[in-house]
Amino acid sequence: MNLVLILLGVIIFIVIATSKLKLHPFLTLLLATFIAALCFGLPLKDIAKTIGTGFGGILGYIGLVIVLGTIIGTILEKSGAAITMADSVIKLLGNRFPTLTMSIIGYMVSIPVFCDSGFVILNSLKQSMASRMKVSSVAMSVALATGLYATHTFVPPTPGPIAAAGNLGLEDSLGLVIGVGLVVAVVAALAGLLWANRFMKDEPEGEGAEELVHQAEEFEKVKAAYGKLPSALASFAPIFVPILLICIGSIAAFPSKPFGTGNVFALLHFLGQPLNALMIGLLLSLLLLKPENRMKEFSQRISEGLTSAAPILLITGAGGAFGAVIKATPIGDYLGTTLSALGIGIFMPFIVAAALKSAQGSSTVALVTTSAMVAPMLESIGLGSQMGHVLTVMAIGAGAMTVSHANDSFFWVVTQFSRMSVSQAYKAQTMATLVQGIVTIIFVWLLSLVLL
Template identity: 30%
Template sequence: MEGWSQTLGAAPLLAIAAGAVALILVLVIRFKLHAFLTLVLVSLLTAFATGIPSGSIVDVMLGGFGGTLASVALLVGLGAMLGKLIEHSGGATVLAETMIRIFGEKRAPLALGVASLLMGFPMFFDAGLVVMLPIVFAVAARLGGPVLLYAMPSAVAFSAMHVFVPPHPGPVTATELYGANLGIVLLIGLVCVIPTFYLTGVLWGRVTARKFPFTLETMGGIFGGDGEPVANPPKVGTVIAVLLLPMALIFLNTGLDFLRAAGAVDESAVWYGVLTTLGSSAVALLISVLVALLVLGSRRGENGSALEKIVDSSLGPICSVVLITGAGGMFGGVLRSSGIGDALSGVLGDLGLPLILAAYVIAVVMRVAQGSATVALVTAAGLMAPAVEAAGYSAGQIAAITVATAAGSVFASHVNDSGFWLVGRLLNMDVATTLRTWTVQQTLESVIGFVMAGALFLIL
């Protein structure tokens, strides 16, 4: 789109974005049009409405679609394979029974959430979720309770760690833009994550489980088993080791990123490039799947043909997840390319709000308008960085502003966010149910995180 510039003002762009979101909701909820078709159609209509040159519309749509799939498809596919191997071998059931025996049935949701918090430090939201879901489903099957009671704490744990805590890309980038101290941002992020996780994960999970008490038997699911006993299941230590392997590899990568941002390592070194490649989410999951094929398959007596069928059977159910997630990225890409981000940022930057509140509001509006938490966070931080630098705040206050901006970037995940479709489809929820559970949770996570960051800003 070289040479093209948006001529519409912020008001019409905002109206178009709001109308597009409303149309998606109507088509999916009222007319039951498939979400993939709906997102592609509305993306096309939005591109025309915002004046994107007709010769560039297809490229913009494909760019948003492909860009999202590049980061999601491999993770979901490899994660589904790993989950299927854990489930088929009986490993998920073994681990679930061990957790129940150690923590007790009443504390099983909290135990799953705490485990996800630990795994969520190095692992991205989508990668961690697809690795943890087999365990969540196994616990739900073992105890016979509502799926959301066990799934919500885990999903929220991964979300909160991904949004608030370095070394994840969003908070690290915002830290660099604001010139904040990475260690203080990490500390404040963790302080905000713990109560946010408990209130919006564990407690909200109980609320959603009462309102939507569907079980594995009624939902189906990607990782659901056939209920038959498994001969020669692996030891719990083996299952834990398989689960820790991708976490350890990804932690290697994110740990190196942390050191790079702190200036402790040279990113041009050959060894740095090799280790970061091995620790990237997709490569780490690939290595983990190969190891799982050996220790959960071959060593248990499964032959090559049987293992091929097992991993192949994991891919069919995720096709819908991948396509819908990509289409959500397509819609968000159209919104970003239309210039709505620049227009909204310019308007909100002149409101005269306190800097910490202005950063939060800009991130909220950007998140609601175009869906990507990372884009919302980086846009808000880039806009507010000069003002924050000129204000003469302490290191602790700048870190608090960084975390507050991150809180705004997670607000109200809905139909233009690929994560919305990922969570909804993995848990086999329709759009209305996902809005009433996950969208509300993300809103609560955002508000509580901002309140915590704001309180710390006043203290530091």
Template identity: 35%
Template sequence: MDLQLLLALVLGIATIIVLVLRTRLDAFVALLVAAVVTGAVAGQNAGDIVSSITTGFGNTLASIGIVIGLGVGIGKILEVSGAAGALAHAFLRLFGKGREPWAMASTGALVSIPVFCDSGYVIMNPLARSIARAEQRGYVTLALALGAGMAITHCLVPPTPGPLGVAGIIGADLGGLILAGLVFSVLLLPVAVMYAKWLGPKLESEVSQAVRTAVYGTTGGGGTARTTTIEGGPGTGDAGDDAGDDADTASELGTPPDGARPHRVGAFLASVPLLVPLLLIVANTVATAIDRNNQGALTGEGYVASDWAAALAFIGNPVIALVIGIALAVYLLLPRWTPRGRVHNWLADAAASAGLIILITGAGGALGQVLRSSGVGDALAEAIAAISLPGVLVPFLVSTLVRLAQGSGTVAMITAASVTAPLVGSLGLSPLVAALACCAGALVTSYFNDSYFWVVTRFTGLDGTAALRGWSGITTAVWVASLPLLLVADLVLG
């Protein structure tokens, strides 16, 4: 590989890591600066660099920006309406007594598809505490299973922003990525549950006294506690009090008129805004594949959709599907008496939280375009071919290294997608497998530079080596287990 182009790539990735870790600049600015550095070191002139940045940014957001905003909006309504809690209780009933860790992991996996991990964990953690209090044991097992379930789908299943951004940058079919991500998630959940069941009981004695008291009460179930407290963490009050949670939700939704029944969201109703958009997107993918096959046009060249396939393509377009989903969430999950202004404020909050993710995704697309136009992508593909490294490992390892360096799974996925996008054809990868590799690599060890690490460990009451053994260990186990799945996917889908 040409030394100048290799240096451009290395300096570009190093720029992202250094700016995020060592300066006050965020990932959005870091990605844009990295694009400038990469283009300049690779020998592009200033005008071409700017043109590549604006083109890549615009093309990426054209395909994925609206979808991210709508997906986050659905998650916000699930959060404030109590629908997330209803889904959790339904999973507990479904799995039955004695299988609570499976129920918590599955609940976390479902809730984390539209809801950010951090807020989703805060919403679901009181349920884990309620179960542990009733049993007087097993809180660490439940907390780890819940957190890992959320991390898995957060990294693998759209419409979570990271996988959405990867699909947009690489050009992977969104319906195909949803299906493949769900398959990966189902296969990885047992790894997370078994790890939690194995190590959780060993860590019960390591839970801080403040959290132990909040979970088990003054009797201190589950073993002898340490006296360490965690400032700013949970434990100030009864976080497992479902009645209190219901009261908080009711106050959020506004005051019902006289004679109105209390607002309750059933599990089926709670699942509708999630399942309908996902099913529509997948139906679009399947219908298009069937229609092309019937016409003998397996590629896009010369293909004209039949009327039925065109109709499904319209309502299964991610933008239309998620518009339907957010309308269902607002009108099915929120009571009629909820003030219009309050709903608008919730959706505005969701848009604000989505804004940075959208910008980061666009900046990732800008970096990818610079890598293409400067020739760095082609040079990297040639270098990899020369050392016979399996192509699927390239996005996987880039995502892994960036995640370890700076902590954010979303930034890791988008950076890996940006580097990989120009290489997909040269490496012999399908866009779907490349996208999966970017997402799976971001599952790697969560530790101190990851905000979600602090959410899980503080709520669980673990610190020091106990936190590393519990949370960093479970995420590492899931990451390791994803690699053979990825190699099989490359053989099947490549």
């Protein structure tokens, strides 16, 4: 029982330090790791080594993948490829289903681009469509936000799901995580879409709502500012080619060896390694840059991507260190046995992640911290198989979107750019993420009944 109280105390420290004291999540997790190691009674001579090994271990598996994925996302954002992707979806679906179109655009763009950036990039497009089709901009905003949020929490190469997969030992099975994540994210996006459609007759009530008319007019100017936009093929290739290669590589590694064990298998296995696949994606992203200034801009975008990736890498490494300390104590076995007796199974990582997300606001911190915490106890609660680990990533992802409110930067991006009042945003956006989280964990639970 003392072990549980110590763990609860450490979690409370993480929440207070990040939400009240405004400490950076990296420093918070690192301090929490030292506190946990001391309170759990790890030998003093082993603490530094355990923390260092855990920090370096997770980054050794997944660090470069996070860096490459972030750089690709930066290039897609800055080159106008995200606008091209959105235009392609609009051409495909037309004007018949405006909120569905917005949700699909968000779903696709947020695989490589952070959801905050994705919403900012697509805001003028969203407002232009809302005005042109005479649809509520509140409904369109929630549809876009929930579509972005869905893939942000479930589908690698977004850093949060990658870090969670790494903590759970799935670095060589990212293809499976991507495949399951894409399906689960569809359910999450549909749940958000249905909630968004409840607001089809509502208009923004926040300060500056009258400016939305001007925002709609701004879209063509925003689009023109990019100059000549990349083609659809060039825009989609840097993210979907690596995803396809990773998935094919995972299929090639199946025990049945569908591609045999010869040269074809060796090639597909090599190309399907996440690091190799994302290097190919990075090279393909070169085609998005203007020929006359390509290499200079490429270097600039790499620098920007590295700047964006740095805090994520540090948080991920600190999460790995925290997980290493947890694994070095008997708390995992104790909690696993206790929770197994309660029979909550797949709901346990969801509850922990949802509590952390709601309390401190960051989905990435919730994904990293929860995955590190629950990794040692999965075997004892019936989730020790490879698919059990994959579904645990999905359950943590569902918790990491429950809920987005005032302590989450994404909540304020959606609220301010959509000109919603705070109370209106709670009803529309916050409740949408609650619905997404609950619907998704129920779907993940149903999957667990079939697949485990």
